Structures are given as C-alpha cells and as structure tokens.
Amino acid sequence: MKVEIKFGGLGGQGIITAGYITAKAAGIYDGKESVFTQDYSAEARGGASTSEVIISDEKINYPHVMQADYLIVMSHSAYNDYLHKLKKGGVLIIDEDLVKTDERASEYRVYSIPATRIAEQLGNRIVANIVILGFFTAVSGVVSKDAMWKSIRESVPKKHLELNEKAFHKGFEYYG
Amino acid sequence: MNAGRYFWSGDIAAAEGAIAAGCRFYAGYPITPSSEIAERMALRLPQVGGRFIEMEDEIGSIAAIIGASWTGVKAMTATAGPGISLMNENIGLAVMTEVPIVIVNAMRGAPSTGLPTLIGQGDIMQAKWGSHGSYEIISIYPSNVQETFDLMIDAFNYAERYRVPVIFLLDALLAHMYEKLDVPPQEEIDKRVINRKKPTKPPGETLIYQPDEDLVPPMPAVGEGYKIHATGLTHNEKGHPELTVDAQEKLVKRLNDKIRKHAREIWKVEEYLTDDAKLIVFAAGSEARAVRTAVDMARKEGLKVGLMRPITVWPFPHEYVEKYAVDYLVSEINYGQMYHMVREYASGRVELFPGMGGEIHTPQQVLRAIRRMIE
Numbered sequence: 001m002k003v004e005i006k007f008g009g010l011g012g013q014g015i016i017t018a019g020y021i022t023a024k025a026a027g028i029y030d031g032k033e034s035v036f037t038q039d040y041s042a043e044a045r046g047g048a049s050t051s052e053v054i055i056s057d058e059k060i061n062y063p064h065v066m067q068a069d070y071l072i073v074m075s076h077s078a079y080n081d082y083l084h085k086l087k088k089g090g091v092l093i094i095d096e097d098l099v100k101t102d103e104r105a106s107e108y109r110v111y112s113i114p115a116t117r118i119a120e121q122l123g124n125r126i127v128a129n130i131v132i133l134g135f136f137t138a139v140s141g142v143v144s145k146d147a148m149w150k151s152i153r154e155s156v157p158k159k160h161l162e163l164n165e166k167a168f169h170k171g172f173e174y175y176g
Numbered sequence: 177m178n179a180g181r182y183f184w185s186g187d188i189a190a191a192e193g194a195i196a197a198g199c200r201f202y203a204g205y206p207i208t209p210s211s212e213i214a215e216r217m218a219l220r221l222p223q224v225g226g227r228f229i230e231m232e233d234e235i236g237s238i239a240a241i242i243g244a245s246w247t248g249v250k251a252m253t254a255t256a257g258p259g260i261s262l263m264n265e266n267i268g269l270a271v272m273t274e275v276p277i278v279i280v281n282a283m284r285g286a287p288s289t290g291l292p293t294l295i296g297q298g299d300i301m302q303a304k305w306g307s308h309g310s311y312e313i314i315s316i317y318p319s320n321v322q323e324t325f326d327l328m329i330d331a332f333n334y335a336e337r338y339r340v341p342v343i344f345l346l347d348a349l350l351a352h353m354y355e356k357l358d359v360p361p362q363e364e365i366d367k368r369v370i371n372r373k374k375p376t377k378p379p380g381e382t383l384i385y386q387p388d389e390d391l392v393p394p395m396p397a398v399g400e401g402y403k404i405h406a407t408g409l410t411h412n413e414k415g416h417p418e419l420t421v422d423a424q425e426k427l428v429k430r431l432n433d434k435i436r437k438h439a440r441e442i443w444k445v446e447e448y449l450t451d452d453a454k455l456i457v458f459a460a461g462s463e464a465r466a467v468r469t470a471v472d473m474a475r476k477e478g479l480k481v482g483l484m485r486p487i488t489v490w491p492f493p494h495e496y497v498e499k500y501a502v503d504y505l506v507s508e509i510n511y512g513q514m515y516h517m518v519r520e521y522a523s524g525r526v527e528l529f530p531g532m533g534g535e536i537h538t539p540q541q542v543l544r545a546i547r548r549m550i551e
Binding site for chain 1: 181183293294349352353354355356462465466468469472535536538539540
C-alpha cells in the first residue's frame with residue numbers, strides 16, 4: 001500500500017497544517033510509514049501554499065508526490081496549478097465555494113464540500129482546513145478516523161479544541 | 177527529551193539531537209530554512225539549564241559559540257547560505273585555535289539569497305574550503321529525520337574528540353520535512369557521548385597546545401586557572417604567536433593530520449546494492465532518496481546499479497570509491513562538486529548528473545541518466 005496526497009491553497013488557510021496532521025496521524029497513530037513535505041511562498045498570507053503526504057506500509061525514499069491519489073484544493077489557483085499531479089481516476093476534493101471545476105475535472109472522481117462556509121457557520125473560518133480533513137477522512141479511509149482526530153487534538157491550540165472537534169465531525173458527516 | 181516516538185522535521189531533530197548530545201549553548205541569527213532550529217533551541221535550552229542568545233548577525237553568532245566553547249560548554253549555531261558565508265572567517269579561527277563547535281548549514285538554492293525555501297547542495301565544497309588556508313574539518317550530511325537526530329550526537333562527539341569545527345549539513349527539503357523517529361532513552365545516548373579531554377597536569381605545568389599522541393591537545397576551560405592564550409596567528413605549544421616557517425609547519429601539519437590520520441574512524445558511508453553493481457550512483461542528503469528509488473526501478477529493469485551515499489562528506493571517504501572498479505554517476509543539486517572528488521579516486525568513467533537547485537531530481541530523471549550511462 002502506498003498513497004500519495006497533495007494539499008493546495010493559499011497561505012493562511014492551514015494547508016501546511018492539514019498535511020502535517022495527516023502525515024502524523026498515519027505515522028504515529030496508525031503505525032504506518034509517512035513523510036510530510038511543504039512548500040510556501042515568501043508571503044505570510046495569501047501566497048501559494050502546498051503540502052504533500054506519502055503514506056506507505058514500507059520505508060519511503062523519494063519524499064515527493066509523483067502521481068497523486070488524492071488532491072485536496074482550497075483555492076482556484078491551486079486547482080489550476082496542481083490538477084496535472086493527480087493521476088487519472090484519482091480523487092479530487094474541493095472547497096466548492098472557492099474552486100470552480102471545468103471539463104478537465106471529468107477525468108477524476110470529484111467530491112465537493114463548502115468547507116469554509118461550514119467553518120464560518122461554526123464561528124471561525126480558520127477551521128476550514130479541519131472541516132476538509134474530516135471530509136477527506138470519510139471519503140478516503142486512508143487514515144483512520146481515530147488517528148486523524150488524535151493528530152488534530154495534538155496539533156491545535158487547547159482553547160480551540162471544541163471548535164476543532166465540531167469542525168472535524170461536520171466535515172466527516174458531510175460525506176454520505 | 178523523553179524516550180519515545182516523535183513526528184519531527186529535520187530542523188527539530190537537529191536541535192533535539194544537539195541537546196541530547198549535551199549542547200547547552202546556542203547563539204544564532206534566524207534564517208530560512210534553519211530558523212526552526214533556533215526556535216526549538218530558544219524553547220528547549222532554558223528547560224535543560226542551557227543558554228540561548230539571538231545575535232545581531234552571523235559573525236557575532238559564531239564568535240559567541242567559540243567563546244562559549246572555551247568556557248567548557250558544548251556550543252552550536254545554525255544558518256543557511258548567506259549566513260554561512262559570513263561565518264567562514266571565524267570557522268578558520270576555530271580551526272586554528274582548535275575549538276569544538278557544531279555549525280548547521282541547511283543548504284538552499286544559491287548563490288546569494290537564491291531560493292530561501294528550496295533545496296540546493298551548493299555548499300559541499302564550501303564546507304571544506306570556505307575559510308582561507310589549507311585545513312581539515314569534519315562534515316556530515318544525513319538524509320532522513322532519524323539520522324539527523326542520531327548523527328547530531330556524532331557531530332558533537334567529533335568536535336569534542338578532535339577539537340575541530342563540525343559542519344553539519346542539512347538541506348532545505350530535509351530541514352522542513354517531517355518523519356517519525358525514535359528517541360532512545362537518555363542513558364543510552366549518554367553511553368556514547370564523548371567529552372573533550374581535560375589537562376591532567378595542574379596550571380603552570382601544562383602547555384595548552386601540546387598535543388597527546390593522537391595529535392589532539394587536552395583543552396582547559398577559562399576560569400580553571402590555566403593561562404589560556406588563543407590566537408589565530410601561527411602559535412607555539414604555549415599558544416603564543418610564533419611567526420616562523422618552523423612553527424607554521426609544525427602547527428598546520430598537525431591540524432590537518434589530526435583529522436586525516438583518524439579518517440577511518442570518522443567515515444560513515446551507506447551502500448545499497450553495490451556488491452554486484454556495474455554502475456554506482458553517488459549521491460548525498462535528500463537527493464540520495466530519489467536515487468535510491470531510481471536504483472530500485474533500474475534493478476526491476478535488470479540493470480546492475482547501486483547507490484553509494486557519503487554520510488561523512490569531509491574528510492572525503494575516498495577508500496569507499498576506490499573499492500569498486502566500476503563507473504560512477506554523481507547525482508547532486510549543484511553544477512559539479514562531489515563529482516570532482518569521485519573523479520579523483522574512481523578508476524572507471526565518472527559522469528555528473530547536475531541540478532541547479534529548487535528541487536531534487538525525480539527518480540524517473542535519475543533512471544534516464546542511469547540508462548544513458550549504461551548504453
């Protein structure tokens with residue numbers, strides 16, 4: 001088993017954090033091998049931001065995504081920039097208010113969620129990445145729900161634990 | 177750190193490895209992609225009774241750790257391209273005055289400010305030849321997070337054992353890449369920690385630069401009563417300037433020989449499928465991870481290819497290269513640096529597969545280079 005996951009969006013959306021949480025969930029709490037890499041532009045907010053996660057049963061050498069099984073995008077520019085990285089028939093997860101798909105998306109299995117809108121309804125758009133992580137967990141089954149939640153719990157500020165828990169469950173339950 | 181399993185970046189592992197090795201002083205000026213080392217040390221050193229200072233620049237940073245080391249503490253700094261260039265004059269001072277220090281250089285795209293967040297491997301030769309003069313240092317370069325933690329203990333051991341600056345190379349990819357690693361119990365780590373030799377004779381009867389048989393002089397600390405005179409000028413065994421051909425010959429030869437004569441104890445090299453290989457790909461750091469995947473792909477095509485990964489970059493582990501009468505492909509993210517070293521020692525053909533920086537090669541690119549060279 002080897003799964004390649006790519007997250008894309010803008011600085012400030014928690015794209016790097018989403019990758020870190022996913023890789024840690026798989027590596028520490030599901031006991032698999034995992035690697036997390038990140039790339040960001042010089043701006044603190046608003047610039048392009050991307051992270052990559054490889055999960056495998058075996059030791060991982062090359063640490064980058066070659067052909068993504070999953071692409072999760074939270075900005076239209078990320079959709080344009082990274083769609084070619086997704087293998088044909090792969091899973092495309094989008095924030096439907098921020099990404100407008102075109103005919104190219106027909107080659108992929110597309111799952112849409114208004115993650116940022118849900119986060120705003122919960123009280124803070126900052127947890128949009130956690131909403132989409134919940135959704136990704138339900139759609140993919142790549143990381144167990146338990147492991148993903150443990151990893152979120154260890155990575156977010158304690159005072160916002162409840163908000164993050166709601167965000168995670170809203171995202172998870174949005175699927176199906 | 178408590179023993180256990182953690183999910184850390186190369187930067188965090190470097191900082192925690194240093195603390196596990198006994199480092200208790202850090203002076204630095206944050207620079208991408210090494211800033212997280214400073215951040216971690218600022219958090220952790222006060223917790224273990226150490227000191228962290230954010231300095232005004234990199235020249236001050238290295239000067240501060242040289243001074244700190246003379247007080248008997250294990251000291252470190254971390255930087256990247258523009259910062260290491262500023263540190264080079266004082267790296268020479270640490271070589272000449274034989275001060276144990278560890279300097280992390282997280283290599284990024286260069287020259288100049290280049291690509292701050294992206295990988296380069298352009299500082300390999302600079303690690304050896306950055307300061308003026310003819311000297312030897314030790315440089316090591318891991319390729320994963322576990323190894324970064326483990327090798328940091330070796331880095332401090334080498335610095336203390338040989339009284340020499342150790343350049344600990346990282347690259348931007350490894351610095352910011354997260355993997356799980358196991359931290360052993362501190363008692364286990366302590367068993368392999370080496371501390372500097374102290375003078376056995378009292379003050380007045382000790383020449384502070386008189387070497388033992390291993391060519392390394394014991395090192396007193398400031399405040400212990402020994403008259404310490406440490407100068408970058410050519411000096412005698414008292415530490416006093418002696419600007420003569422004979423003193424220069426005696427001192428500089430020993431500074432080089434204390435490393436060269438112990439090279440075999442220092443060398444660490446990983447070999448993968450080299451036994452029956454017709455072609456060996458030579459690569460270090462993060463680039464070696466792409467090469468290892470490419471070697472697996474090549475083997476599936478029936479190509480007899482292996483990987484040689486120098487973990488010790490300096491002193492260059494030439495006996496490993498000499499051991500195989502094969503062709504070498506040197507895959508590195510620069511325009512030819514280790515390539516020249518391999519060419520010096522290989523008996524077969526040597527070719528370079530360069531990258532200008534920003535990313536490591538993809539395994540497919542390395543595989544194509546392997547196929548080209550075999551045909």
